[in-house]
Amino acid sequence: MKEIKIESTLFVFDSLSELPKDVVYLMEKAVEAREKAYAPYSNFNVGAAILLDNNEVVLGSNQENASYPSGLCAERTAIFYAGSQFPKAKIIRMAITAGSKNKKTTKPIPPCGACRQSIAEYEIKQKAPIEIYFMGETGAIAKSNSLSNLLPLGFDKSEL
Numbered sequence: 527m528k529e530i531k532i533e534s535t536l537f538v539f540d541s542l543s544e545l546p547k548d549v550v551y552l553m554e555k556a557v558e559a560r561e562k563a564y565a566p567y568s569n570f571n572v573g574a575a576i577l578l579d580n581n582e583v584v585l586g587s588n589q590e591n592a593s594y595p596s597g598l599c600a601e602r603t604a605i606f607y608a609g610s611q612f613p614k615a616k617i618i619r620m621a622i623t624a625g626s627k628n629k630k631t632t633k634p635i636p637p638c639g640a641c642r643q644s645i646a647e648y649e650i651k652q653k654a655p656i657e658i659y660f661m662g663e664t665g666a667i668a669k670s671n672s673l674s675n676l677l678p679l680g681f682d683k684s685e686l
């Protein structure tokens with residue numbers, strides 16, 4: 527038997543003022559997207575903004591459904607749109623913000639497992655890391671330099 531330890535690195539910024547202007551801009555776009563979320567069942571609104579290497583910014587918000595599993599998270603709405611509209615473009619970074627109508631979200635809220643798996647697919651496809659910034663409505667912002675830091679031991683095409 528051997529023990530394997532898995533390490534991961536994240537960076538945490540206390541406020542947006544610590545971030546470069548272009549990242550703040552992307553997070554502002556994520557807030558715009560969040561405000562367009564359709565989340566009447568959970569009251570949990572999520573917005574995602576993606577910067578591509580062709581300078582396009584693609585937005586997505588969560589879209590819920592009366593048949594709950596038919597809804598989709600903000601991150602996948604955005605990344606599938608980016609992949610379908612700009613299949614050759616590389617994703618440079620993604621900004622995510624989540625807020626609840628029921629309580630104030632004041633800490634970084636990471637993407638769910640299914641979204642991490644979906645983002646991982648594009649990181650592997652483009653052979654370049656995707657930076658991920660995520661936050662609540664207010665408070666600290668967390669940054670991962672690559673999706674792989676958020677999904678250690680990920681499943682990918684090399685297993686097929």
Ligand code: THU
Pocket residue numbers: 565568570571572587588589590597598599600601636637638641
């Ligand atoms: N949600 C996202 O949009 N992204 C995540 O990473 C986590 C969850 C959405 C899905 C659902 O509409 C609501 O938040 C509550 O789970």
